[in-house]
Each structure stands twice: as C-alpha cells, then as structure tokens.
Amino acid sequence: MNKGQLIDQVAAELGDSKASASRAVEAVIHSITNGIKEDSNVTIVGFGTFTKKNRAARTGRNPSTGEPMQIRASTTVGFKPSASLKETL
Amino acid sequence: MNKGQLIDQVAAELGDSKASASRAVEAVIHSITNGIKEDSNVTIVGFGTFTKKNRAARTGRNPSTGEPMQIRASTTVGFKPSASLKETL
DNA sequence: GATCGATCAACTGCCCCTTGTTCATGTTGG
DNA sequence: CCAACATGAACAAGGGGCAGTTGATCGATC
Numbered sequence A, B: 001m002n003k004g005q006l007i008d009q010v011a012a013e014l015g016d017s018k019a020s021a022s023r024a025v026e027a028v029i030h031s032i033t034n035g036i037k038e039d040s041n042v043t044i045v046g047f048g049t050f051t052k053k054n055r056a057a058r059t060g061r062n063p064s065t066g067e068p069m070q071i072r073a074s075t076t077v078g079f080k081p082s083a084s085l086k087e088t089l
Numbered sequence C: 001g002a003t004c005g006a007t008c009a010a011c012t013g014c015c016c017c018t019t020g021t022t023c024a025t026g027t028t029g030g
Numbered sequence D: 001c002c003a004a005c006a007t008g009a010a011c012a013a014g015g016g017g018c019a020g021t022t023g024a025t026c027g028a029t030c
Helices: A003-014 A018-039 A083-088 B005-012 B017-039 B083-088
Strands: A041-046 A048-055 A058-061 A070-071 A074-081 B041-044 B048-055 B058-061 B070-073 B072-080
Touching: A003 A058, A003 B017, A003 B041, A018 A041, A018 A048, A018 B017, A018 B083, A041 B005, A041 B017, A048 B058, A048 B070, A048 B072, A070 A083, A070 B072, A074 A083, A074 B083, A083 B017, B005 B017, B058 B083, B072 B083
Parallel strands: none
Antiparallel strands: A041 A048, A048 A074, A058 A070, B041 B048, B048 B072, B058 B070
16 A cells, blocks of 8 residues: 555545545644654554664674674664554454 | 644644544544555555564563463564654654 | 553564665656 | 656665563553
C-alpha cells in the first residue's frame, strides 16, 4: 500500500472526498511526526507506540570495501506494535 | 503523546472539530492496519514503511524462572523510518 | 470498570547501520 | 494525465541493539 492507496481507503472509510482524505492523512502523519519529535513517543492504543531513539556512535563496516568505519551517533524512530495490532494480522 | 493529544493536534491542523479529527485518526490508523494486513507493507514516503514480518519459532528464556522455553512462530509489524523522518527529529 | 500499555528479570536469534550503485516506485504540480 | 524529480529498495560484512518469552504490578486509557 502506498500513500495514494491509503488516501483512497481513508476516503472510503470517511465517506468523504479524496482531497479531504489526503488532508486527513497529511495531518495525522504530520502530527505523529511532531509527537515523536517533541515528546519522544507517540502511543496509539491498539496500534502501537512510536519511540524516538538515540543511537550512540559505533563501529560498523563499509560493505563496499570491508573496512571498519565509524557510524555517527544518530536519532531514529522505533515502533512497537501493540498486541491487538499483531492479533489483527 | 497519546491518542487524545494526537487528535487535538490533528483538529488544530485541519481547523476542524475534535470529533472530526478523531474520525480522521481512526480512519488513517485503521487503513494503515488493513494495508499491513492485506499488502504486507505500507509505505508512506517521507515518514516510513510498515512491514508485516513473520518470525519463526525460536528458543527464548522465561525471565521469571530462567528456564529455556519455546517462543512460538508469530507475526509482527516492523517500521523503518524514512531518512527524512529521521532528519526531522 | 475493564482493557491496554509499560516495566522488569536472562538469554539468543534477528535487525540496524554503514557506502555506493542501480533500478523501481512514488509523488506532485502543471 | 504525465513528466520531472524525489524517494525507496536491494545488496555486500560485521558488531551492537532489539524482540520475545512469563508473571506481576501499576498507571493510563477507553
């Protein structure tokens, strides 16, 4: 499923236009993004929890050359699916 | 951020009521859930990709007793954040 | 009030992340 | 609708981080 298909399904579920569904999808994704950014986590009961994670610098490997290289400290996003999401699948 | 706060922010972004925002959030989450279920992945460009993952049975540990135990095969959901989501944080 | 989520313990298989390249796919504004 | 552009997926080797287990408790949410 891509964004266009997601918008289609949201429009069907809301019984609304695709333009309106598109705005809804944008607003939801943008709000989740801001929640992760500002609060470090977003919990959606029954779906899962997004968590901002800081990863320390570490030594990795350049797969092209095989040489060890330093991977800089970074920030990423984890997602823990809720039990009921997993049961839905 | 919890779901109520998410709905608040979506309502602000859409300039709409909380009830309407709540329906939008529900529709988006439900549509993502269905996309994961039916297509095994949902890609939202600029946010990330949800992927249905099948995990084989394996041996784990009961942390209560220390005894080895068999973890059944299961289905879970992975999330790979997009590069631009990570840059946003 | 019932349900869900977070936390914790020990252990181990799976996953993340690096560079560079290529190709495919997706998005969006005209 | 479509073209231009952007984004994502895949792959290589290796090591650190994470998922998942049970059971209990507590807090939050619906």
